[in-house]
Amino acid sequence: MGHASAHPQRVRLFVGLWPGEAVRDEIVDHARAWVWPPQARLTHRERLHLTLCFLGELPAQRIPEVVERLPVRFEAFELRLGRAEVWSGGQAVLRPLAVPGALQMLHDRLGRALRWHAAPWLPRRSSFAPHVTLARDVRAALPPPHVLPIAWPVTGYTLIESDLRPPARYRVLYEYP
Numbered sequence: 001m002g003h004a005s006a007h008p009q010r011v012r013l014f015v016g017l018w019p020g021e022a023v024r025d026e027i028v029d030h031a032r033a034w035v036w037p038p039q040a041r042l043t044h045r046e047r048l049h050l051t052l053c054f055l056g057e058l059p060a061q062r063i064p065e066v067v068e069r070l071p072v073r074f075e076a077f078e079l080r081l082g083r084a085e086v087w088s089g090g091q092a093v094l095r096p097l098a099v100p101g102a103l104q105m106l107h108d109r110l111g112r113a114l115r116w117h118a119a120p121w122l123p124r125r126s127s128f129a130p131h132v133t134l135a136r137d138v139r140a141a142l143p144p145p146h147v148l149p150i151a152w153p154v155t156g157y158t159l160i161e162s163d164l165r166p167p168a169r170y171r172v173l174y175e176y177p
């Protein structure tokens with residue numbers, strides 16, 4: 001593909017929580033307990049994540065600026081993923097039973113840090129609905145009647161590039177702390 005063209009390369013970035021292997025396995029097991037309609041597109045195991053802050057597209061040469069803004073105060077916390085929902089946009093999600101204060105603060109701190117220099121378009125106030133997307137194009141999907149909460153110890157956050165060129169993939173660019 002003509003990726004190295006006269007146009008500056010643009011990258012689609014977001015900051016998120018990137019589960020470890022054990023948590024990925026548990027989320028995949030959980031997704032198997034749903035009843036999916038045939039058209040459902042399940043999130044591949046290696047793409048499972050929780051978005052903290054979506055930055056959108058920017059020129060690749062601005063990545064260092066973003067990285068410079070990324071370190072914010074961070075306290076480890078644990079999520080308990082246990083709310084399975086289907087959203088009206090056709091997204092099946094698994095959500096934490098509660099939003100720990102440390103998660104909300106991390107979201108707010110990242111928003112402030114990134115809005116100033118790296119991403120002035122970030123909304124000043126945005127409702128934060130932390131979720132892991134399990135599947136898309138889901139009109140009628142049935143979550144399991146009982147969800148055994150998945151404990152996810154969160155020890156840091158990551159800057160991720162969402163490369164939409166086929167085969168679409170996520171690339172972890174930086175990990176904090």
Ligand code: 3AM
Nearest residue numbers: 014049050051053054055131132133162
């Ligand atoms: O698809 P999910 O929600 O799991 O949260 C969105 C997405 O994760 C967010 O970035 C993540 C990786 O694509 N996102 C994507 N497009 C967005 C947009 N246009 C967006 N957030 C806000 N506006």
